[in-house]
Amino acid sequence: MKLYYSPFACSLADHIALQEAGASFEREAVDLKTKRTASGGDFFAVTAKGYVPALVLDSGETVTENIAVLDWIASQYPALGLAAPLGRTRVLEALSYISTEIHRSFKPMWHPGRDAEKSKARVTLARQFEIVADGLETDYLFGDRLSVADCYLYVMLLWAARFQVPVPASLEALRNRMDARSAVRIAMADEGLV
Template sequence: MKLYYSPGACSLASHIVAREAGIAIELVKVDFSSKRTQVGIDFLTINPKGNVPVLELDDGSFLTEGPAIIQFLADSKPERDLVPRNGAMSRYRLQEWLGFINSDLHTNYAPLFNPATPELIRSAKQEVLFKYYAFIERSLTSQQWLLGEQFSAADAYLFTVTNWARHVGLDLSRLPAITAFQQRVAGRPQVREALLAEGLLRD
């Protein structure tokens, strides 16, 4: 399988889940500005939506959208316990977290990466993010991971999105549970491997 990614983008979550699951994938880097892959292919011919991640399956078909890819990869190796089994209430809790991270955290970060975003809108988005992070802080104060005591695919997604805070001037240091969570995830060997592979860490 191939994972089309951009370093540090939301595709990092899929990359982490693949490594945590022990799935060998070929990484294909995508340049956001040119919309071309590292070998010069027009990325829009692969995903007309223009977004990473994209997972190219062994049969040549493509799967898009991070939450779907994350669950597909984790379900491919159920023995790694990265997602609860289908039909269990805990699986719906996982999907609840994935939906929240995707629709509320992820989307509110987007304007902060645009230098043309007016300061008034930037401040409003930061306030919204702090409100959401306060909710997450309460959850992580009483448990290590989003689903309790077991690291899951949802934690990989939260870690990835929350890493963006330092790039957009969002100071999360007043949230000790989230700070500790980020450190726990970053300390996982497979996460470190993913960060190194994407050039986000130096060995």
């Protein structure tokens, strides 16, 4: 299988999850401005959407959208999911909130100017991170074991640090725990982020 990613994009969550799973996979960076892959290929030939992540499976099928890719990883590597009766539902619930609320709220941060929008986004994001922190009772979102949702949340916490968005101490501690994981260090090094 092959993961198409862009350094520091949300696809870092998939990269970390695949590393955590011990999966055998190739990876190729994508320039999101030119839509060219590191090998010179046209990224639109991989996915008409033109954004990461894109995971090409050994069958040749392509999975896109972070929630879907992370759900697929958890289904193939159950240690990254949640085995409770509503386990998959709870993981999808967390992934959906991270994607549709937190991730989306960062949009103004990636564009020059827009200071008023950025200030408003910081307030919104701080509130959203508080909601997540209120549900955090242990080391990770679903207990003492990492899930694919933690991988995605970690990327959002990295973005929060980059854009000076305040996060609760419990989420800062989660980020520090993630920083110490070998899978995170490998993925970050692969993407040239350390």
